[in-house]
Amino acid sequence: MAAVANLGPVEVEEAALAPEPEPEPESAANPVPALRLAVVVPAFNEAAAIAAVVRSVPAWVERVIVVDDASADDTAARVRALVRPGLELVAHRENRGVGAAIVTGYRRALARGSDVVVVMAGDGQMDPADLPALLAPIADGGADYVKGNRFKDPAVWNVMPPARIFGNLLLSLATKVTSGYRQVFDSQCGYTAATRGALQAIDLDRVFPRYGYPNDVLARLHAAGMRVSDAPVRAVYGPGWHSGIKVPAVVYPISWVLLRSWLWRVAQPVLRALPARAGREAASE
Ligand SMILES: Nc1nc2c(ncn2[C@@H]2O[C@H](COP(=O)(O)OP(=O)(O)OP(=O)(O)O)[C@@H](O)[C@H]2O)c(=O)[nH]1
Numbered sequence: 001m002a003a004v005a006n007l008g009p010v011e012v013e014e015a016a017l018a019p020e021p022e023p024e025p026e027s028a029a030n031p032v033p034a035l036r037l038a039v040v041v042p043a044f045n046e047a048a049a050i051a052a053v054v055r056s057v058p059a060w061v062e063r064v065i066v067v068d069d070a071s072a073d074d075t076a077a078r079v080r081a082l083v084r085p086g087l088e089l090v091a092h093r094e095n096r097g098v099g100a101a102i103v104t105g106y107r108r109a110l111a112r113g114s115d116v117v118v119v120m121a122g123d124g125q126m127d128p129a130d131l132p133a134l135l136a137p138i139a140d141g142g143a144d145y146v147k148g149n150r151f152k153d154p155a156v157w158n159v160m161p162p163a164r165i166f167g168n169l170l171l172s173l174a175t176k177v178t179s180g181y182r183q184v185f186d187s188q189c190g191y192t193a194a195t196r197g198a199l200q201a202i203d204l205d206r207v208f209p210r211y212g213y214p215n216d217v218l219a220r221l222h223a224a225g226m227r228v229s230d231a232p233v234r235a236v237y238g239p240g241w242h243s244g245i246k247v248p249a250v251v252y253p254i255s256w257v258l259l260r261s262w263l264w265r266v267a268q269p270v271l272r273a274l275p276a277r278a279g280r281e282a283a284s285e
């Protein structure tokens, strides 16, 4: 029977742990066998896709943490019905947004002792076959945070809808400036792998909770001196593709996030100097 624990005012946990795993999906080998891996799956009204997404995670991933962002459909019930070692369901009592759902998953993975945390969306748009490529820069010791870049795959131009390509190019160019990472592209790709150190280096409480969170996270990583690199991943827009993004409704918040994160990032040297200076002045009095 599933364990139920009250985790405070907004979340309840219902762990779906069971002895018999389902058959392991075909997948490439784990490039980071010495590290404890978690996959965080933010999900909002993903009843149709969530079971397939969880099943698709290779068995060499120790934990799968699904964060149900107060779905109105059967998302949570579909997860509870699954049997997989290390599978957990964390539920928001109120809808808080995809960024907040990911932060909830990050916190749970850190509390469980995970060394590397991957984000895979609950809508099936992230191909588990790309996991080894995403983890490779961490395995090499060359990155603290890796993000997928769908534009490294020439098929993207045929697969991604033109409106998404247009928005993505604009936001990716703007994010080079606001985040400070001139070498990264495809800023809106949510397929990411973060080391424990990277997650501990940023203030997770302040990450923007809705669309725009990837742009905000990048600026925070840059201010913390983290090494970020891009890895090739496939764009997935299958026949069942649906999106929660309403373009007119996200233009203003994402513009605000870009401006805010840029101002915050460039102000960091000044903000860091202030307490030090105040301390020196107090000591000399
Ligand atoms: N829309 C929406 N999605 C959320 C929310 N909380 C978590 N999610 C999950 O965040 C993931 C990404 O959401 P999408 O709306 O598909 O956005 P996207 O995949 O970045 O963009 P598209 O290319 O338009 O599909 C999905 O797994 C959602 O289930 C929320 O409050 N709203």
Ligand SMILES: [Mg+2]
Pocket (backbone or CB within 6 Å): 121, 123, 125, 242, 243, 244
């Ligand atoms: Mg989507």
